[in-house]
Amino acid sequence: MPPDKPLVYLILGAAGSGRREVVADLIEGGLGETQRAAVLFAEGEVTSDFDDRLPNLGLWTWENGAIDGALPEGATHVFFFAHGRHNPIDQIEAFKGWVAVQGGEVARVLCVVNCQLAEKNPPLLAWYEACIHFADVVLLTRREGVGNKWLSDFLAHFKGRFYPCLFELVKAGRVKNPALVLEPQPRRMAHFLDDEQEWILTDADGDEIDEDEDEEKEGEEEITAAPEEDVYLAKDTAGRRLKRIPDIAKYLEENKREEG
Numbered sequence: 001m002p003p004d005k006p007l008v009y010l011i012l013g014a015a016g017s018g019r020r021e022v023v024a025d026l027i028e029g030g031l032g033e034t035q036r037a038a039v040l041f042a043e044g045e046v047t048s049d050f051d052d053r054l055p056n057l058g059l060w061t062w063e064n065g066a067i068d069g070a071l072p073e074g075a076t077h078v079f080f081f082a083h084g085r086h087n088p089i090d091q092i093e094a095f096k097g098w099v100a101v102q103g104g105e106v107a108r109v110l111c112v113v114n115c116q117l118a119e120k121n122p123p124l125l126a127w128y129e130a131c132i133h134f135a136d137v138v139l140l141t142r143r144e145g146v147g148n149k150w151l152s153d154f155l156a157h158f159k160g161r162f163y164p165c166l167f168e169l170v171k172a173g174r175v176k177n178p179a180l181v182l183e184p185q186p187r188r189m190a191h192f193l194d195d196e197q198e199w200i201l202t203d204a205d206g207d208e209i210d211e212d213e214d215e216e217k218e219g220e221e222e223i224t225a226a227p228e229e230d231v232y233l234a235k236d237t238a239g240r241r242l243k244r245i246p247d248i249a250k251y252l253e254e255n256k257r258e259e260g
Contacts, residue, residue: 005105013112015084021173024053030178038075042083067098107184111135
């Protein structure tokens with residue numbers, strides 16, 4: 001039975017990571033005959049040989065920190081590609097409200113990791129940490145020529161910190177189980193995109209307390225509840241992110257120059 005709302009998948013990753021090839025495989029191998037897929041690209045992204053395999057292509061634009069675009073009519077599953085050269089955190093922040101206004105439902109966040117790019121540029125670990133913080137599934141692409149030790153260390157970095165997301169190896173643009181990747185079950189570290197917002201309880205001194213302490217202190221002192229603020233979304237009084245991440249466009253341009 002089709003979902004009541006279109007399921008919207010956010011696709012994170014740097015430009016040139018093979019996102020379109022992977023999504024084409026997910027659509028072809030993970031959706032049933034009664035399910036209708038559509039794809040939204042960011043305006044300004046370069047075309048790909050795999051575009052012909054992607055159904056119902058549309059565009060969205062980035063306007064003054066907001067997403068301008070509409071969910072394609074009749075689609076049950078929409079794959080929304082974040083701009084691969086822009087700040088992913090700004091786009092994630094805008095994405096939640098945009099999906100709600102459009103009448104869609106956030107299904108999953110997929111992060112495609114270009115292993116060659118990440119291995120070559122160690123500072124980009126911080127960029128991928130930010131993306132994976134919001135991701136339900138991490139898809140490792142462009143592994144040709146990448147050292148086994150680097151890949152093991154990369155995976156250990158996140159698994160050692162108990163990230164709940166799935167890590168899947170992509171081979172020749174394909175994953176082992178597309179249906180598993182598309183299963184709309186949250187596995188992300190961040191709660192920002194969840195339907196139910198997490199709340200933080202603090203006592204009169206501003207110290208965080210848990211629910212059990214709240215029951216014990218009920219009636220004894222003032223308890224304050226506020227929505228949990230994600231570490232990557234927090235800003236200072238000047239409106240700047242407290243937690244900065246590398247500029248992916250800079251590294252992509254340097255990589256392009258070296259290849260040229």
